[in-house]
Amino acid sequence: MKFISQRISGLLPDRESLRHKILASAALSTMVFAMQVLARIISTVILTRILTPEIFGVFAVVMTFIFVLEMFSDLGVRSLILTREGELDDGFLRSCWTAQILRGVLILLVCVLLGFCVAWGQDAQLFDIQSSYGDPILPYAIAAIGGFSIINGFASPAKFVYEREMKFREVSIAMLITVVCTTVLTIAFAFWLKNIWALVLGNFANALITVSLSYIMFKGPAMRMRWNRKDFRVIIDRGKWIIGHSALTAVMTMADRFVLGFAMSASSFGFYYIARQIVDMVQTFLNSIHAQMGLQVFTALQKDNAAEELRRRYYRYRILFDGLAMFGAGALMTFSPTLVRILYDDRYADVAGMIQILAIGLILIGPGLLREAYSAQRRFREMTMLSLVSAATVWIGLSVAIWGFNSITAALFVVALHRIPEIILLLIKGGRENWVSLLHEVRLIPLVPAGALVGWGMAWAVQALT
Known part of the structure; x- marks a missing residue:
């Protein structure tokens, strides 16, 4: 960390506290990343010996669909909270929470529709049977993976408030717990099922852990559904540009898949x-x-x-x-x-x-x-x-x-x-x-x-x- 300190010192000479927060964030991110790498290596070594390469190919297509849908519906709640002027009131956070849930419901419905479309394409022999799109399990996996978007929608936006205030300790610890627990559970599912559903259930476990920790580790107002026209006008007005940017990012990022x-x-x-x-x-x-x-x-x-x-x-x-x-x-x-x-x-x-x-x-x-x-x-x-x-x-x-x-x-x-x-x-x-x-x-x-x-x-x- 001495190297990082030397490079960042002088970055913000009039904002000493921000400099220390940057150093703390870099140190915590390094620790979390090291654990992520270790967890990914362990899971990859084990999973590639339990599951066949074809399973990873089909799962890559499943994750492509869910990633694109999430990006195309990204209202930028995190960005709105981080950049919102003045103090954050509880009502605005509840409006953001409501928007997240509605977005999750929409993603699930589209995933089910996509599953039907892929199944129809397979019946019409539009896909090469040797490709990932020709796998008969793909439509069901696409429809199922949409469920974890609803789960994620219930996560408390209080986590973003912590990021806004640059309280990265809690954020990093939550990420670390999520990575370790998800890795262990995914490997367990793979030993049990030995098919693509192990990876799908691993993603569901990740969503459940993330949502649970968002309430356990980040203090914030009690969440409940709230529809406020003024708040939603702000979310939509700023979110429309974020949606455009996120959608294009998804189109760019997922083109290869x-x-x-x-x-x-x-x-x-x-x-x-x-x-x-x-x-x-x-x-x-x-x-x-x-x-x-x-x-x-x-x-x-x-x-x-x-x-x-x-x-x-x-x-x-x-x-x-x-x-x-x-x-x-x-x-x-x-x-x-x-x-x-x-x-x-x-x-x-x-x-x-x-x-x-x-x-x-x-x-x-x-x-x-x-x-x-x-x-x-x-x-x-x-x-x-x-x-x-x-x-x-x-x-x-x-x-x-x-x-x-x-x-x-x-x-x-x-x-x-x-x-x-x-x-x-x-x-x-x-x-x-x-x-x-x-x-x-x-x-x-x-x-x-x-x-x-x-x-x-x-x-x-x-x-x-x-």
């Missing part, structure tokens, strides 16, 4: 799902830190009018993200074949090559953090346009790669690098507002070969020992 789910066999798609999980570990860690404090930090930074001072502090904040992302990208490129041999049996050997390509995309994490500056200024139109660019890039790129060149490899490169046009626009717009320094954008690129060298050394050491 939709397209590759059709183009790959169920087992190959299962390999891809596992490869994405491994690469996403680095991104999840960085996003967990940034999600907890990024909006608050950018809001505080932009209270100062001096653009040069904002830029200096912005790059101080970003150096941790850039450093870990670039180093992690290089390390995964060289160490992934050894990592896959350690974690999985011979059936999963193809996962390594996919990891090596997808890891390239980690280099783009740092520049993408500038999006939060627009969110802090409530410039949701700019965020929506940036999401539109990325969504168009990934869909067009994947379509050309799969149906134009008939190349899965080219599609993987599209997934890894599709954010380049968005990043270019961010840098151009940020440069006009004097937020961006091109020298600072490239100064840590040497960490990519450094990470690759370390990954190669680790692979050599493991081979020598075994």
Whole structure:
């Protein structure tokens, strides 16, 4: 933590308490991430030996549908609570809680409808029987997974109040308990059922634990249904831009699952799902830190009018993200074949090559953090346009790669690098507002070969020992 302290010191010299909260958040997020990685490794090693690759491929499609539905209906309750002016009254929190529940009911109904549509498509032989979409269990799993959205809707929004006040200790402990309990229960379900329902029930367990902890660990007003026109007008007025941004993010993020789910066999798609999980570990860690404090930090930074001072502090904040992302990208490129041999049996050997390509995309994490500056200024139109660019890039790129060149490899490169046009626009717009320094954008690129060298050394050491 000394390194983090040195980089963040001076970030907000007039706001010493905020600096300490940032340090505390980084430390807690690191602890939680370490436990998440450990839990994911343990569950992956066990589950891949109990369940077949085809099950992971079908489950990836199920989670694609639920993720897209959640993003398309995202009213941004968390963002509204974090950025709401003045004090938060109990009535507004109850209105947010009511909106969450109604959203969960809507998602369940759409999931049931989607299940019927997929079943009809299978009966009409619209899907390749070897693909994940051709699996007869898929319609039932899609309909069932919608149920956990209703459960999540009952979570107390008091957790977001804690995040608003940067009380990250309780947030981190709740995440830690959820990760450990969900991992244990999912593994138990897998030993019992040995099919996709183990993963579905694991998600239900996650939702129940999350909701329970939201009341046990976060003190707040008693929740009850409340329909207040003024509150819902605020939620809808600001939420419409958030929905647009979230919907485009979903379209962008899930494009690979939709397209590759059709183009790959169920087992190959299962390999891809596992490869994405491994690469996403680095991104999840960085996003967990940034999600907890990024909006608050950018809001505080932009209270100062001096653009040069904002830029200096912005790059101080970003150096941790850039450093870990670039180093992690290089390390995964060289160490992934050894990592896959350690974690999985011979059936999963193809996962390594996919990891090596997808890891390239980690280099783009740092520049993408500038999006939060627009969110802090409530410039949701700019965020929506940036999401539109990325969504168009990934869909067009994947379509050309799969149906134009008939190349899965080219599609993987599209997934890894599709954010380049968005990043270019961010840098151009940020440069006009004097937020961006091109020298600072490239100064840590040497960490990519450094990470690759370390990954190669680790692979050599493991081979020598075994």
